[in-house]
């Protein structure tokens with residue numbers, strides 16, 4: 001299945017949030033700190049995995065939102081075009 005980088009990122013984010021909700025509900029239900037650890041590991045691993053979805057043209061993470069002074073801004077949303085090279089991220 002061929003997907004645009006943007007679609008891939010949103011699919012990844014949905015899975016990430018759904019799984020996060022399942023884990024956090026386990027934390028609340030069981031009060032077991034293991035589930036807490038699982039939850040925070042999931043957040044860390046998930047964010048890293050999502051950051052691996054990159055612009056096919058220049059390799060910049062699709063979560064890249066541009067620069068604010070010296071700071072690179074990343075967020076859980078994807079612009080229509082790559083903020084680094086302008087590549088159309090909705091293209092398959």
Ligand SMILES: [Zn+2]
Nearest residue numbers: 055058082085
């Ligand atoms: Zn790019």
